[in-house]
Amino acid sequence: xxxxxxxxxxxxxxxxxxxxxxxxxxxxxxxxxxxxxxxxxxxxxxxxxxxxxxxxxxxxxxxxxxxxxxxxxxxxxxxxxxxxxxxxxxxxxxxxxxxxxxxxxxxxxxxxxxxxxxxxxxxxxxxxxxxxxxxxxxxxxxxxxxxxxxxxxxxxxxxxxxxxxxxxxxxxxxxxxxxxxxxxxxxxxxxxxxxxxxxxxxxxxxxxxxxxxxxxxxxxxxxxxxxxxxxxxxxxxxxxxxxxxxxxxxxxxxxxxxxxxxxxxxxxx
Numbered sequence: 478x479x480x481x482x483x484x485x486x487x488x489x490x491x492x493x494x495x496x497x498x499x500x501x502x503x504x505x506x507x508x509x510x511x512x513x514x515x516x517x518x519x520x521x522x523x524x525x526x527x528x529x530x531x532x533x534x535x536x537x538x539x540x541x542x543x544x545x546x547x548x549x550x551x552x553x554x555x556x557x558x559x560x561x562x563x564x565x566x567x568x569x570x571x572x573x574x575x576x577x578x579x580x581x582x583x584x585x586x587x588x589x590x591x592x593x594x595x596x597x598x599x600x601x602x603x604x605x606x607x608x609x610x611x612x613x614x615x616x617x618x619x620x621x622x623x624x625x626x627x628x629x630x631x632x633x634x635x636x637x638x639x640x641x642x643x644x645x646x647x648x649x650x651x652x653x654x655x656x657x658x659x660x661x662x663x664x665x666x667x668x669x670x671x672x673x674x675x676x677x678x679x680x681x682x683x684x685x686x687x688x689x690x691x692x693x694x695x696x697x698x699x700x701x702x703x704x705x706x707x708x709x710x711x712x713x714x715x716x717x718x719x720x721x722x723x724x725x726x727x728x729x730x731x732x733x734x735x736x737x738x739x740x741x742x743x744x745x746x
Contacts, residue, residue: 487558487560487561487562488561488562488563488564489555489558489561489562489563489564489565490564490565491555491563491564491565491566491567491572492565492566492567493506493566493567494506495549495551495552495565495567496546496549496552496567496569496571498549498550498551499546499547499548499549499552499569499571500542500546501542501543501546501569504520510539514535518531519531519532519535519536520532525626526626529626529627529742530724530726530742530743533627533742534742534744537700537742541657541658543569546569546571547571547574548571548572548574548575549571552571552572552574552575552577553575553576555572555575555577556572556575556576556577557576561577562580563577563580564612565580592607592608594606594607595607627726627740627742628726628728628738628740629719629721629725629726629727629728629740632719632720632721632727632728633692633720633721633722634665634690634692634693634695634719634720634721635689635690635692635717635718635719635720636665636670636688636689636690636717636718636720637688637689637690637715637716637717637718638670638686638688638689638715638716638718639714639715639716640708640711640713640714640715640716640731641714642686643670643686643708643716644705644708644709646672646684646686647661647672647684647701647704647705647708648705649682649684650672650673650674650682650683650684650701651674651701651702651705652682653674653675653676653680653681653682654674654675654676654682654701655674655675655676655677656676658700658744659700659701659702660674660698660699660700660701660744660746661673661674661698661699661700661701661704662674662696662697662698662746663695663696663697663698663699664694664695664696665688665690665692665694665695665696665697665720666690666694667690667691667692668687668688668689668690668691669685669686669687669688669690670685670686670687670688670690671683671684671685671686672684672685672686674701692720695720695722695723696723697720697722697723697724697727697743698743698744698745698746699727699741699743699744700741700744703741703742704729704741706739707729707739707741708729710737710739711729711730711731711734711737711739712731712733712734712737713731713732713733713734714733715731715732715733716729716730716731717729717730717731717732723743724743725743726740726741726742726743727740727741727743728740729741
């Protein structure tokens with residue numbers, strides 16, 4: 478019989494299979510995503526090149542569904558082990574929500590301190606050594622998407638607005654947006670930005686904001702949470718929103734924070 482008190486330190490190594498019981502499908506396991514969807518349509522460079530919005534929408538919907546999942550019995554049992562450490566490849570947050578304190582995810586292991594990091598890459602695995610912590614992960618086939626391709630290099634139209642005024646207008650419109658998809662519509666007209674939202678209960682909201690804009694009228698949908706996240710991270714009194722058309726991503730930046738650019742993909746409303 479194994480007695481936990483007999484061990485000086487207990488470490489759990491977990492992966493996607495643990496969260497499958499919470500309703501989060503794995504990619505390649507039994508009943509996984511690639512049994513239902515074609516990998517080449519959603520998770521490879523050629524798919525991203527053909528239709529980046531389709532790829533982003535697919536993974537954004539997966540993110541929303543994961544947010545609605547709850548820890549399962551496996552997460553709770555691990556959380557109940559006193560002083561246990563969890564090393565996981567999962568970034569769904571279910572270990573933390575179950576109550577585990579010592580959760581080590583690779584991106585958090587890296588931290589922000591100046592320290593020596595050793596990285597070893599083999600034919601099938603990557604290993605990261607940070608102090609006395611060694612993290613090993615299996616490599617997957619494929620190339621990381623060229624994210625730079627979705628950053629508008631030279632948007633044709635520019636909307637300049639007060640950062641705080643725009644943030645407050647978005648927050649008010651968000652109240653009556655669809656709780657699941659959080660969609661809002663930008664209707665851009667010369668000198669005016671109209672922000673509209675509605676929900677399945679037939680409730681509607683509309684905000685009008687004075688802006689600097691002299692281009693053609695454009696309608697484009699966005700997830701309001703992403704716009705608010707970008708505005709919260711930007712410094713300066715004004716923001717500039719670069720637009721190309723009603724089906725392309727927007728580029729948000731500020732003259733007071735030239736080193737930061739935020740890309741928000743459009744959504745169908």
